[in-house]
Amino acid sequence: xxxxxxxxxxxxxIETPFGKSDKIIxxxxxxxxxxxSNFTPVKQISVVGGDFPEEELQALADRQVDLEAVQIKxxxxxxxxxxxxxxxMNTRDTLDTQLNVLANFxxxxxxxxxDCEFLMLxxxxxxxxxxxxxxxxxxxxxxxxxxxxxxxxxAMDELKATIAMVDVLMVNDSEARQLxxxxxxxxxxATIMQMGPKYVIIKKGEHGALLFHENKVFxxxxxxxxxxxxxxxxxxxxxGGFIGHLARTKDISFENMKTAIIIGSAMASxxxxxxxxxxxxxxxxxxxxxxxxxxxxxxxxxxxxx
Amino acid sequence: xxxxxxxxxxxxxIETPFGKSDKIIxxxxxxxxxxxSNFTPVKQISVVGGDFPEEELQALADRQVDLEAVQIKxxxxxxxxxxxxxxxMNTRDTLDTQLNVLANFxxxxxxxxxDCEFLMLxxxxxxxxxxxxxxxxxxxxxxxxxxxxxxxxxAMDELKATIAMVDVLMVNDSEARQLxxxxxxxxxxATIMQMGPKYVIIKKGEHGALLFHENKVFxxxxxxxxxxxxxxxxxxxxxGGFIGHLARTKDISFENMKTAIIIGSAMASxxxxxxxxxxxxxxxxxxxxxxxxxxxxxxxxxxxxx
Numbered sequence: 001x002x003x004x005x006x007x008x009x010x011x012x013x014i015e016t017p018f019g020k021s022d023k024i025i026x027x028x029x030x031x032x033x034x035x036x037s038n039f040t041p042v043k044q045i046s047v048v049g050g051d052f053p054e055e056e057l058q059a060l061a062d063r064q065v066d067l068e069a070v071q072i073k074x075x076x077x078x079x080x081x082x083x084x085x086x087x088x089m090n091t092r093d094t095l096d097t098q099l100n101v102l103a104n105f106x107x108x109x110x111x112x113x114x115d116c117e118f119l120m121l122x123x124x125x126x127x128x129x130x131x132x133x134x135x136x137x138x139x140x141x142x143x144x145x146x147x148x149x150x151x152x153x154x155a156m157d158e159l160k161a162t163i164a165m166v167d168v169l170m171v172n173d174s175e176a177r178q179l180x181x182x183x184x185x186x187x188x189x190a191t192i193m194q195m196g197p198k199y200v201i202i203k204k205g206e207h208g209a210l211l212f213h214e215n216k217v218f219x220x221x222x223x224x225x226x227x228x229x230x231x232x233x234x235x236x237x238x239x240g241g242f243i244g245h246l247a248r249t250k251d252i253s254f255e256n257m258k259t260a261i262i263i264g265s266a267m268a269s270x271x272x273x274x275x276x277x278x279x280x281x282x283x284x285x286x287x288x289x290x291x292x293x294x295x296x297x298x299x300x301x302x303x304x305x306x
Numbered sequence: 307x308x309x310x311x312x313x314x315x316x317x318x319x320i321e322t323p324f325g326k327s328d329k330i331i332x333x334x335x336x337x338x339x340x341x342x343s344n345f346t347p348v349k350q351i352s353v354v355g356g357d358f359p360e361e362e363l364q365a366l367a368d369r370q371v372d373l374e375a376v377q378i379k380x381x382x383x384x385x386x387x388x389x390x391x392x393x394x395m396n397t398r399d400t401l402d403t404q405l406n407v408l409a410n411f412x413x414x415x416x417x418x419x420x421d422c423e424f425l426m427l428x429x430x431x432x433x434x435x436x437x438x439x440x441x442x443x444x445x446x447x448x449x450x451x452x453x454x455x456x457x458x459x460x461a462m463d464e465l466k467a468t469i470a471m472v473d474v475l476m477v478n479d480s481e482a483r484q485l486x487x488x489x490x491x492x493x494x495x496a497t498i499m500q501m502g503p504k505y506v507i508i509k510k511g512e513h514g515a516l517l518f519h520e521n522k523v524f525x526x527x528x529x530x531x532x533x534x535x536x537x538x539x540x541x542x543x544x545x546g547g548f549i550g551h552l553a554r555t556k557d558i559s560f561e562n563m564k565t566a567i568i569i570g571s572a573m574a575s576x577x578x579x580x581x582x583x584x585x586x587x588x589x590x591x592x593x594x595x596x597x598x599x600x601x602x603x604x605x606x607x608x609x610x611x612x
Binding site for chain 2: 185208210216217226292296299
């Protein structure tokens with residue numbers, strides 16, 4: 001039984017108020033794999049061009065990330081995204097998007113991935129996400145989906161068809177509002193649960209994340225940081241920590257999802273400390289344990305009944 | 307030993323996306339007193355005009371709010387504020403401000419208030435806040451101060467002189483940035499602690515509140531609500547719950563301040579459900595206990611060590 005991750009592996013060029021990166025390694029599935037592989041082996045589904053560095057693939061393979069379903073299109077170029085963050089680091093402008101290999105990406109789920117128990121659909125064309133679900137002969141125990149506003153604008157019907165098939169939908173606050181047509185996040189989550197998912201996670205960046213299920217709600221803070229250096233990949237890293245913990249513990253109760261969200265938040269708080277995936281690559285088990293302990297301190301309180 | 311509260315008692319006229327109020331009872335000290343009196347007796351310092359309803363004063367007196375130092379200027383009018391909230395409820399425009407009795411307010415601390423152990427300085431002219439501190443013959447065990455951006459713009463030196471005398475400063479996120487000149491809230495809090503206060507509370511509205519002390523930080527979420535009906539007085543209510551709990555328990559440790567912030571947040575989450583002080587007036591002890599239990603559920607999680 002295993003964790004399968006689908007998403008982009010790509011190049012990014014990032015500008016923040018603190019600096020500017022060269023063309024560096026990025027992509028939703030890259031961040032998810034770097035993060036989730038701290039907790040459990042990963043079977044990756046993606047596509048890259050001939051320009052994607054062999055050593056990058058090797059570095060993931062060395063961490064028990066199975067790359068059998070990562071297509072390498074030798075004569076094409078990898079997906080490229082370039083963006084610039086504003087001072088508040090919660091908003092960004094896309095400067096350039098070059099689909100390249102992503103334009104005709106048709107994922108193929110190999111036989112060795114058919115034992116998939118946990119499926120993480122990183123942000124991607126909704127029809128491509130759905131294609132992976134339908135290629136699996138047995139439905140995974142848990143399907144988690146990330147998406148973004150772009151698909152709401154260009155492919156809302158496709159998006160809704162995919163959302164209807166998943167257990168957990170992750171979106172940010174403005175996307176939750178856009179998808180539901182409701183400003184209140186509590187009502188937005190209820191509306192989205194009517195679309196299919198039994199769980200909705202609303203990410204609020206530096207303001208933390210909310211998990212909704214039936215009438216229950218759980219809140220995970222973001223760690224207050226002196227500096228958010230580069231928020232790129234924070235949402236994907238969050239997703240990687242969330243699904244990584246669930247796949248490791250094989251417990252998909254609401255209680256364990258709370259823990260999984262804290263772990264996702266802790267991992268994301270590391271991700272933003274440096275450009276790209278750099279900080280994630282350096283993390284030890286001790287670093288992770290220390291950051292989790294910071295989160296316990298951050299929200300732990302004692303209420304004597306009134 | 308007692309809790310003394312200083313601040314405005316006033317009329318407000320409020321517009322929100324959900325409706326418009328007539329001229330209703332407001333003012334920082336009004337909200338603080340309605341809230342804190344759930345936890346401990348209050349000695350109030352304020353000023354009102356002859357237009358302030360007698361029954362409003364009586365309603366507070368009935369809740370063990372001592373009004374000896376509330377000056378009633380029969381021939382003048384009470385302070386009036388009118389404002390309009392935007393859709394996000396975190397920003398508002400002031401439509402009208404009439405200082406009236408506040409223009410020449412000189413608080414007088416009566417002998418019966420000299421046992422003050424906890425002092426809550428509601429948002430007010432910084433020099434007036436300071437005048438109360440200096441009239442107290444013995445320094446209170448804990449002085450908590452709320453303020454706002456307006457004083458940073460028109461009276462920064464006066465404001466800093468007052469801030470230097472208090473133990474806990476409460477400001478919202480944009481005010482913390484303005485006061486410190488630093489965008490990062492973590493660094494902003496450190497800078498403000500250099501100005502005098504040993505504790506800094508940064509209120510983030512629907513995004514919760516942060517408590518800083520030395521190198522420690524605690525985060526209290528706001529309860530996700532279907533609807534924020536009227537945010538007016540939420541910050542004052544938060545302050546009232548915070549100081550009310552500390553005055554009741556007489557424990558000013560960091561650990562107990564965490565609990566106090568959760569109680570402030572719980573009370574504020576009730577405040578915003580109706581216009582003005584209306585919701586606060588209806589609360590039973592059971593309502594408060596239920597809401598506190600909601601907060602425990604909201605952030606309670608279990609981390610097994612990695």
